[in-house]
Amino acid sequence: MDLAPLLRAYGDSARVGDLLAAGVTERQLRTAVEERVLLRPRGGIVALPDAREDVLAARIAGGRLTCVSAAVHHGLWLLRPEPRLHLASAKGIGGAVVDHRLLTVPPLRRLPVAGLADVVLHALRCLPEDDALVITEAALKSGRVEKEFLALHLEGRRNGNARRRLERTDGRPDSAQEVVVREMLPHAGLDFAHRVRIAGIGEVDFLIDAWLILEFDGAAFHMDRKSFRRDLRRNNAGVVRSYATLRFTYEDVFGNPTGMMRDIREALHRRPRGIPGTAAGTGHQPRSPFQPRCLS
Template sequence: MWHREAAIRPDARRMEPAIDVVRRLGGVCRTRDLREVGHYPRSIASAVASGAIERARIGHFVDPALHEQTKRAIRVGGRVACASAAIVHGLRVLEHPSALHVCVAPHDSRFRRARDGCGRVRPGRAPWLTLHWSEIGAAGPPLPPVATVLEQVLECLPPLDALCILDSAREAVPWANTRPRLDDIEFDVLLSRLSRRGFAIAARSSSMSQAVGETVARERLRLAGIIATPQAALPGGFFADLLIGERLVIECEGYAAHGDEDAFERDRQRKAFLRACGYVVLDFSHRQIVHDWPSVLGTIRSVLRRGQSLRETTWPGT
């Protein structure tokens, strides 16, 4: 029996696999992109059934390897944005967003459910969805560049949340030999594109923060009128997460700070050495800094009232 599909089907050996088409186009494509290289409804359905590609919504297909947040945004009808995109980029966030951030075009209106790309969604009645209206919309790669994401973050999120993400992107401590996701030149370009609000937040960022707790503590100390220097050099080749005055060292420790017994022992030796040099070392956990700040600030102020951060430091034996 003659079929129309058979008439347009090229030599199967020459037809580009559906997943290769999707990946060549950045991880997402439309039905017409597959048809242009010779795929027809049956072969597309077969690729979906086998798991080679995923149908995100009507007429849109994605690479199954894409991050789930990216796929959810495509199912809605746009591309992942702001805090949701920051997570996909691997940047540190203060709190995981409760809403999915999606970039859409100004005249877009047909939005679908993020879980299956079906149904209809009215943004004003969907607390789980935050839309970013842009001329770019769903065009371009499924995951926007870091600089674009940071601009969205600085204009959308609360200041402290935005600052944590920006610090993460700019992290460039010299001894770690890691390249920042946003270098100094790109940072200057970002500053030139920001509103007054976004600029004010970005101007307080640091490339020397290595954890969310460090950023939160530094910013909250600033608001309390206390200047803290991030990653300050100390005797013995050590560094302080934050240094107040000359002698008060603030350590912001996450739960993974001591991944093994050797790391734990090295940390004990370092702190013993610093105390022997005359430093006051205060250890606070991530949870304390983020969720119990009044207690943390009270402890720091108690030390400052005694003037223990202002005296000169000495080396043991001098």
């Protein structure tokens, strides 16, 4: 039996007991360790030489990755990496580890990773607000967890802050930058609508002052011919209907938020003649400037 593909399915490392249950023999394991195909970082655990450090650390600690440490394993957006390991149900952990203790839903089958609901619950209780909102919105957007289910597990006084965060989510953003911008605009004193459907144009990311459209391209956005034509049609349709569009990238939101907000304010001050607007963006100063931390 080729052990490498099997170990990959377990996240590059596994408990010896799990491999024996999968049909691997003790002789095969001994040979693989002797030939350095597998390493034995601790008794009862074997790993590939290039094993993922987070998964291996979770196995050694006898816990499950959760919160920000589990986000990537569930395909969730991540605002920024966390140097500390976030674990649940670990035994005798120490050092740079955050202990989230108990789990409420079954973990992943082969990986030492908490279930999606627990990952979100732990994030809502543990992380800075922007990080928690990004992870929660990504989970809700995936359709694999429901807001009502999360709310049921956030009862009690100790979960008040987490409940307030959850109440602000709706699963509508398409990217981490949308979540961050949704938090930035109120702090800048701008009235806006998020995820608005405009006749003849379609759904837009944000609409400010009833005429200025903001669109955000993702970190992995690549303009192919089809999407290029689609965006041209949308922009042209907006101009015909007296809307203006500003487009921003991942780098604008997380690398130059000050410049992005400056462009938005300058555009609002240049409202085309004849277009009615609200007071938003006409000189109101930010109450509390929001500086999102850089994604890496």
